[in-house]
Amino acid sequence: MLAIHLNAYGDPAENLELVNLPEPSAPGPGEVLIGVEFSPINPADLLLAMGYYALRPTLPSVIGNEGVGIVLAVGDGVTNVKIGDRVVPPLSSFLWRERLVIPAKSLAALPQHADLKQLAMLAVNPVTAALLLSEFRTLKPGDWIVQSAANSGVGRSVIAYAQERGLKTVNIVRREELVAELKAAGGDVVLVDGPDIVERAKASIDNAEIALALDCLSGPATAMLGAILSHGGMLVSYGAMSGAPIALNPGDLIYKALTIRSFFLGHEQYAAKFPALIQQSANLVTAGKLHVPVAATYPLTAIKDAIVHAKRGGKVLLDISGD
């Protein structure tokens, strides 16, 4: 069967290779055989390939952090899923291959008629968004939050989850053409970064309290969110897409008594919450409340083109079953 191997840590476009691997053996007791259908190329996959991620498998290794698949066979004693069910394997199952055997215990059947590409993106971004809104601050309906990179997969999921919970969002983007789109997706305020963004953000909500900021960019974006937060506010950093160090104005941090925390999906205290959040996110997808635009899909045979596209930007999925 076809698979993608990472042969060395470094430039993923050079070190990811299409290989032909033996078929997995039949599932044993408590296991299932999954046929992978779609798997996105996420920033975390690129970081892993470059060797910058928390996880560094022994090479060569299949990689691929999340995706959706169909149950092709079940081992003895498996009752929670059956052949034909759509499932989202646990994080870091290494899905850039046609088939694999995994334990059944964390799996649950997802809606059969949902958009498979959307289901393929449930395990990282929507789960992250749900946890960002629940693990750091006690928020009640009507409370405001602010986020950078609001058009990202997490950003759009934050908007969807915030709407479900009655929270209001100030969304900062860097391209004017995203404003209408994110407002249509449910963003309460959508602003383009630039001069006076701090003043514009505060004015947009009549200087209401804003107790939580979410940042995956780092660099000046972190400082900007720190300046927008109210006294006693909390900033949660969950990425560093800008490649720059996290920067903060000391006056904001110290005089406003901000707290800076961080979120990493790989920390084990979150793992037990994944199955329920994946189900909840799948329900948002089927209800039309959560949709992340897909820029392109590529077969495994075009892995290098897919990587180049993913590095350029936009959500790129590997279409692994090729249906």
Added chain:
Amino acid sequence: MLAIHLNAYGDPAENLELVNLPEPSAPGPGEVLIGVEFSPINPADLLLAMGYYALRPTLPSVIGNEGVGIVLAVGDGVTNVKIGDRVVPPLSSFLWRERLVIPAKSLAALPQHADLKQLAMLAVNPVTAALLLSEFRTLKPGDWIVQSAANSGVGRSVIAYAQERGLKTVNIVRREELVAELKAAGGDVVLVDGPDIVERAKASIDNAEIALALDCLSGPATAMLGAILSHGGMLVSYGAMSGAPIALNPGDLIYKALTIRSFFLGHEQYAAKFPALIQQSANLVTAGKLHVPVAATYPLTAIKDAIVHAKRGGKVLLDISGD
């Protein structure tokens, strides 16, 4: 009586002026007349004069955040202090003047025979140090903490308070000649910043857990402390003496699940704790366990020279009573 007025926000050497003010009136009920003896020039005083501090009095105004004085007269109903007692007025009483009237209620008599210059420095640095060690993490004897600028007034007070509580300190300084001095003052590990400081710091304590870092520098020092902290550690920022933005390696923050908090002595939740901490600090001074070297003293008439010296570095005190 002589006093120092701040006439405009900007360069303190230009905008601080010796003036002759009327004597304060006699203390009313619950008030005391204080004769100020010594008052340090702290970074917070310079920040206030520059207009960068949280407090911005209407100008012209006397400034001067902390100091020690003697009770010269008491109003009706004052029983907690008597004439001749040494006292530390509350923060921001504006002490760069010979005499002033303040409410008696937060005052307490300090040891009569302690070094007055050391008592003049009790209200900011030792109180800050005590709160840094008690308000953010639950620490038990034997636990390690790490701090930058360990030779500062707060840094030396942290060493003294840590010793009292059985905590162990990794102290980072920038000049080799401070190593022996800070070890003699009770610092468990004292290291000079430079290449491999992170590895040297970890090796110096056999990679023991280090759960709290204290930083008043900001800039690269914050990132250095973030790299030294253990998984789940907390960094408390209480200043930005480098003038640089706070910088952090996102990998440290996110993968190690660090928390960044801040301390500002002016936040009102701390005020009720000051009197007891000032007493406790005075006891450390009289026991010889807390001593901050004084670089020079100047009379009020030499305020401009004093400011120039303070900006160059070293702890400079105004000798206001001139005894």
